[in-house]
Amino acid sequence: MAIRRGRGVAAVNYPTGMNLGGDPSQALVHSTPTGNFMVSLSSVDLGQGLKQVMAQICAETIGVATDQVTIDTADTDTGPHCMGTFASRGTHRIGNAIIRAATEAKQVMLEVAAEELEVDAGDLETDGAGNIIVKGAPQKSISIFDTALAAHFKQGRSISGRGIFLVPRSFPETETGAMKPSTCYAHACTVAEVDVDDETGEVTVVSVKNVFEIGRALNPKMVEQQLVGGSWMGISHALYETTEPYYPKREHGGTDFNQYLMPGPGDLPETEIVVLERPAADGPYGAKGPGEMCANPQIPAIANAVFDAVGVRVDTLPITPERVLRAIKAQHN
Amino acid sequence: MIRLAKEYFADQRKDDLHELGKGLQRSDAPGHVTAKTKYFADRTFPGMLYLKMVRSPHHHARIRSIDTSEAEKHPGVARVLTHKDVPHNVYTILILIQVGPEDEQVLAEDKVRWKGEAVVAVLADSPRAAEEAAAMVKVDYEVLPAVFDIDAALKPDAPLVNEYHGQNYYLYDSGECRKVRFGDVEKGFAESDHILEQTYWSSPIEHAPAETTGCIVVPEGNDRFTCYTNTQAMFFTLDNTSIILQMPGQKLHMVGGTVGGGFGGKVDVTVEPISILASKLTGRPVRFVYSREEEMQISSPRAAEKIVLKDGVTKDGRILARQVWGYTDAGAYSRHSPYGAQKGAAHYPGPYTIPNVSIDTYCVYTNRTPSSAMRGFGVTIADFALEVQMDKLARLIGMDPLEFRFLNAYRDGDMKAHRQPTEGAALIECMQEASRTADWPVAERFFKMSSYKTEA
Structure with a gap:
């Protein structure tokens, strides 16, 4: 039984604005x-x-x-x-x-x-x-x-x-799905490093290094607060949060912050943010919208890091200690 | 913690900004940290009533009768509201952009379709009186069989969740799902060296804002109503209220302000219409604020999703075909879920150039808390599935996961599955910088790649 380290990567993009436009x-x-x-x-x-x-x-x-x-x-x-x-x-x-x-x-x-x-x-x-x-x-x-x-x-x-x-509304073609969902996309690539305790199934995130391409950083300090906060939310989604821990069963849902798990300050790793700027043709001074994207790449990066650490896949979110441990046990059998 | 990597895309950008590009301190920060920022709930008004919702204890039941007589007699109670009081009781938020049908009752009339559904609203002088009276409301239910998961709901003999839809999935103009068809996936699979089909699941997730959903309504005496609200979308709320209450929009005045965290949880229209109705019928200010328990179990969560990905890949690392079946568990009502499933269809197959793609995304109804908007919905869980799948594919063919992504990354001009040419791509550069920052080695040739320049 040991603490095993692993790391994983994920790369994503994200559309800016309401999907299919039509949102003035x-x-x-x-x-x-x-x-x-x-x-x-x-x-x-x-x-x-x-x-x-x-x-x-x-x-x-x-x-x-x-x-x-x-x-x-x-x-x-x-x-x-x-x-x-x-x-x-x-x-x-x-x-x-x-x-x-x-x-x-x-x-x-x-x-x-x-x-x-x-x-x-x-x-x-x-x-x-x-x-x-x-x-x-x-x-x-x-x-x-x-x-x-x-x-x-x-x-x-x-x-x-x-x-x-107003981005004019696009209507998807019914048979082919031809459509214009968005006018510009933000991008990200995240590398996460984790420690997995193969005795308890517990995952500790050691570091998260995020690279975000956001068009233009209109206020870099505010960009930082949003991207760091998003990165933490991604960790939370990957390892902790759900209102229904045994979905699709309806029991066991948390009703307050004692029962609904989220990481505390001590659970959050070293977070690095690098910002790239490729201005969007129709962005205000080139800016794109990274507000949602910034919470996404950490989830698969952590899932991949868990695999790298202990050689098991947990394909159901959140990746709880129970699920990690069950996967490790199944692998041993 | 933040570093601007100006060396990338320097030729795409003029660094000539004055007020922008500077990390100016937020003008609202001092107010936040000295507790001077005003939130909607920082207001009290004389004679204010507290609204307490009586909710369904059953996942699926027919309502035989509703008896509010005891509750109405309880000391401090000003009014008890049922479906009979709501002028246009059946609504759906996105009817404003022609995404129907109206499928949800403001106060349940004939049926409840999830545990927690609103049935009766009690208004009293104090929260305590409202709670006590709510406990006195008698609703006679005939419990019906319920269905809780996506697979069961789509079986032909499953209980029907929502009669306004007529089947347990949203009917798009394209049929039972939103479809994208590009190239020929069967041909792509046939030409591949390996095929990998995997299923991914997620569970509902709560927005967990510091400030729970709520509003305070004040009748202004001139037949107008001011509604102090923490909605994320003032006119979504105003226009839907206008429809539900059959009240001209001119009578409604929505006042927002700084919201204590939204994350998509305050895009639904749940507290304002009933509170404005209550204010109209009593002539008094009304306050309706979700408890933490309501915020967690009653307000819409992020949908649970099931995603099946089937990929064909060559041994030298090219994805030739990707087939996707995405299922969004909408719970009992649409809210924003048909939009979320549609957004998923537009997002697959991810930021990669794949010649053969087939996508089906479904919005499925179950007897669960309705899910709705949440930061990235339609995409967040899709990215989890896509990027874990990418890792599995890379390992399947013995390739470095980052190098595998470089090989398949989309670049300017590449045609996407939904038939838009790629513009403004930057995935390759993000991966190059990630390789450098995280010290994740990749072959030198990947550093020569570009999203927009032909290779040197």
Whole structure:
């Protein structure tokens, strides 16, 4: 009887957005009198930080600092329609809607500035520090603050924009299944290392090394939190979680966290994340949706590592000590 | 812990971003860690009622009668609701995008189809009064034979789970399953050196959010209702409520906010319509929040799945044919499961270029808690099966599992089984970096491969 080490690999891809498309999201952007920007949405932040990345997308598009952007969301009286936060669609769909709305608002802003500076709007750009400058002649400039004031109180113009993003719905062909499920795919490859106690069947994950290709890391810190969290969830799916441990039997289902097993901090291994960026043609600044994918490759990588360690296959999830031990015993008989 | 490997795809990317690409601190983080972030349940209103659901103790039963008279007399009880109070009692969430039929009763009328199904809603001044009154509701059931697993449900003599479907599987426009047919699998198997057929299973999984599903409804006096909710999809909830209550959408105002974890568990529409109805009928604020037990056993889990994979492979490592039979255990009602099974059909045969593919994915009804959306559903368990199968195939022909994947990986321009040319592939580069990072050696020629460039 011994602790046996093994490692396994898995490689996956994942579609961004609602399968087969047909899932619109809208955004409205407007400036306040002093040149701050409001983004109105009805999208939901699930705690993953949707509001932060949306503010950065708006700021990038208009050319202002992120802290000049406020996200007003999740209110159906004030926010235009959003299909919802699911299907790895938030950044991609809502982000694209915001780019469109912000681009329209920026155009008005530049036109207002152009009138104040008596130049052509096409010759203007933002400097990222709160000013609108003449291209090639940055000494000729006006602040966004003054531009917004002029728009409101002098020129009577609304610095605002509307945006919607919709991937047209695809309908599968009934006999061949020809269809367009998604416009872009994220990718991953994971190597997991495990220790298996062949006396108890217990599996300890030693390390998980994940490589994710996500189009573009719009906020690398938030990418990290999402990918690390996903990686832990993958481990949890592989080894611990189920509401019905003896499925299809209906008994034995957990009703609280004493009975429903999940890994605690001490059960989580060293987690490494490497991010590759191949921008998606239709992604907001190239971003794809890795929110769901990041919890997937760990499951088969761990299953394969268990086999590598003790030479048995557990083809039923979760890979509990009981199942590992039964497989080892069956192999010996 | 995170490293951006900028050396990959450098020619595909302009690194010219200003506000993006920076790891700015989340603006909501200080609120979260100082307990100032407001969640839907952080609100109380004078005169608020608590909703307690009376649920089926049986997996499958006919309802002979429902007697709420004792419960109604219990001190503190304001109202007891049954199916008779629900204007449009039969619904399905995805009817909004024309995925029918309506197959689920908001409050059970004639039958219950899973243990835990909602039958009667009790509204009282306190959670305790609501619980006590709920225990006084008498429902007379005639227990029916139940079916719990995919294989049994698909047998011809199985008990019928859901009359709105008429058979124990979802009927797609393509028939009993979503089909993908590409090339000729039989020819591919005949040309293969080895054939491997394996079956994979998973069990239901709970989303386990920190914050359980719930809402608080306030009647606004102008004939409108404000519903503070932690739904993941504001308009899914609004539009389905509008249908169920036969109430113009203009009367409904959904207010969300930061949700304490969703993972797909809050895409169903379960608590809001009945709470808004209760608020309308009583004229009082109503609070309906799942207990942890309800969150774990009543709210939809990730579906259990059965996946059969049959592969034909040559001894030098090419997959010539892959046949897939995927089964999603939807439980008693559709919710998002027909979509999940469809998504599976679009996902197989995985990120590999295989010339002959046949895929059948089924959405199967059983007398279980309805399953629904959960992070990656349709794909997560498919990937488990696919990638374990890849490992088995590699070992079967004596090849390194990572090298075997390189040989079969899809690249830009390759035709997928569902007849879309591959674009934006990056699997090869992910595997190259995994080989380097994890020190998993592969032959030098695999480092010369590219998802988008012809080999040097």
